[in-house]
Amino acid sequence: MFDRLTSLLPPTEQIRINLADEFRRWKPSGSVNVREVAQYVIDQYAVNADDVVIGHSMGGWIAAYVKELTGAAVVQIASWTNQKKILFPTHNLSILRVLFLSGLTQSRFFTELSVRQYPFDESRTFFQTLLSGSRQMDRRYLWFQIQTLFAKVSPLSVQPELRIHARPDNIIAPPDEPYVEVPGDHFSLVFHPDVVAAQINSLLSGSASGTRQRPDN
Structure with a gap:
């Protein structure tokens, strides 16, 4: 996801965080939310106020x-600070738990339907590749993702x-707060x-000398 972008950023220390790998190491028991995930990332990578995430x-x-927990500077790309901006048919965790743990969202029917309904020619093949990859993902990790999004x-x-x-992003609605508009869709960084x-x-x-960039995906 970040390959093309990071090559255009200053040649400082860059650490990429793959959440699927982190989940396999962490193996959280019980429910989680985004704040707990953030704390785990902070602990694993010693993130501090001098970092840019x-x-x-x-x-x-x-x-x-x-940022809330450390004071690190943050850049959000196609993201949100208000969960209502996530354009998904339901945010109900009970319904989502059934959908994802049953494997329904990983079915060939669901993924092929999603690709057919995807509106952007520019990133259609990329989107299809991501969905195809999700069919192989551990259902527990998908449930972990859903909790991170909606809990x-x-x-x-x-x-x-x-x-x-x-602005045309069909996965995350534009922020209500000021933002920089770029061309493309949800995958503008690609x-x-x-x-x-x-x-x-x-x-x-304008960042202090020596700041480390930590692209997070």
Whole structure:
């Protein structure tokens, strides 16, 4: 997801966080929410106020709580600080638990229907690849994702330094707060990395020397 973008950012230390790998190491028992996930990321990677966390989609949501807990600077790409911005038919965790733990959302019928209904030619093949990959994912990890997205959590008292969003995004609605509009859709960082990178580099140019960039996905 970040390959094209990170090559356009300053050559500082970059650490990529793959949440599927983290979940396999963490193996949380019971329910989780985004704040608990953020605390886990902080503990694992010693994130502090000198870091810049760049998060796409769910990664940006987690990054906002990393900022809440550490004071790190945050860049959100196609993300949110209000769960109501997630464009999904239901946010009811009881219904979502059945859908995801039953494997229904990983079925060939569901994934093929989602691809047929996907409105953007530019990123259609990329979207299809992501959905195909999700069919192989551990159902427990998918449930972990759903809880991270939708579980109730204490409101944020901080906001990201930079929000980057493509208005046509059909997965996450645009923020109500000020944001930088970029071309493309939910995957603008993949298909328009130069535009996205320009905004991030503008922010980083005012960062303290030695700041580490930690792209989060």
